[in-house]
Amino acid sequence: MTSNSSSLRSPLGRARGLGSAKEGTHHWWVQRLTAIALIPLTMWLVASIVALSGSGYDAFILWFGQPINATVMILFLGVAFHHAQLGMQVVIEDYVSHHGWRVTLNILVKFACYGLATLSIVSILTIAFGA
Amino acid sequence: MATQNRPLSPHLQVYRLPLTALMSITHRITGVGLTFGTLLLTWWITAAAYGKPEFDQAQAFLGSWIGLILLLGFSFALFFHLCNGLRHLFWDFGRYFELHETRRADVIVLIGAAAMTAATWVMVL
Numbered sequence: 618m619t620s621n622s623s624s625l626r627s628p629l630g631r632a633r634g635l636g637s638a639k640e641g642t643h644h645w646w647v648q649r650l651t652a653i654a655l656i657p658l659t660m661w662l663v664a665s666i667v668a669l670s671g672s673g674y675d676a677f678i679l680w681f682g683q684p685i686n687a688t689v690m691i692l693f694l695g696v697a698f699h700h701a702q703l704g705m706q707v708v709i710e711d712y713v714s715h716h717g718w719r720v721t722l723n724i725l726v727k728f729a730c731y732g733l734a735t736l737s738i739v740s741i742l743t744i745a746f747g748a
Numbered sequence: 749m750a751t752q753n754r755p756l757s758p759h760l761q762v763y764r765l766p767l768t769a770l771m772s773i774t775h776r777i778t779g780v781g782l783t784f785g786t787l788l789l790t791w792w793i794t795a796a797a798y799g800k801p802e803f804d805q806a807q808a809f810l811g812s813w814i815g816l817i818l819l820l821g822f823s824f825a826l827f828f829h830l831c832n833g834l835r836h837l838f839w840d841f842g843r844y845f846e847l848h849e850t851r852r853a854d855v856i857v858l859i860g861a862a863a864m865t866a867a868t869w870v871m872v873l
Binding site (some may be wrong): 649655659666670681698701726735739 | 780789794797802804868871
């Protein structure tokens with residue numbers, strides 16, 4: 618606390634006064650949590666696509682008309698798009714050094730991921746309730 | 749400025765990446781690819797919500813040769829990211845960091861991803 622020589626922070630870091638945002642652990646943890654959830658959800662999605670391949674529109678509507686299938690599909694979409702956003706954020710933060718571009722790209726990725734997630738979930742609900 | 753005798757990070761233009769490193773960057777590349785691949789999934793689902801003509805249009809594209817190539821790439825990327833992601837979860841628990849263990853895991857992940865991709869397409873086609 619008293620002596621600067623014992624601090625692990627660099628002189629530049631001290632001058633700027635910006636420490637950790639304390640968000641890294643939460644980001645890391647949610648990325649792992651969504652990864653674990655995606656293991657069974659992905660296996661289910663692949664099995665569904667295999668089952669639906671070759672059959673047409675009616676089979677698709679019938680499949681997602683069942684509440685359990687619609688539920689698991691919506692879970693997959695929500696978790697997968699969240700996982701994608703978190704992963705893309707890390708890639709952008711690692712490779713885009715220009716601050717303005719980094720922030721802009723991260724905002725665009727968030728808008729795109731949660732926009733597509735909402736569109737696909739509403740589509741599943743439309744099928745589940747409508748057909 | 750004294751810079752002598754410090755350890756250097758691998759110089760990417762002359763350093764041949766070991767398989768584990770190649771698979772690490774492939775994990776990222778497949779992750780980014782899968783993110784773009786969700787556009788196909790969203791299109792497929794949304795088209796079905798709009799109606800039969802829209803769904804048939806999406807199905808026709810996915811069944812064309814360019815659609816099938818995209819789906820083949822998507823499926824392998826998915827299974828690679830799944831298998832290698834599992835290995836990352838083991839790493840998070842501090843397991844399998846020894847060199848001989850990472851080499852064995854490299855092979856298991858690659859064979860696993862290829863086998864799952866092949867099994868899926870055998871069932872579909």
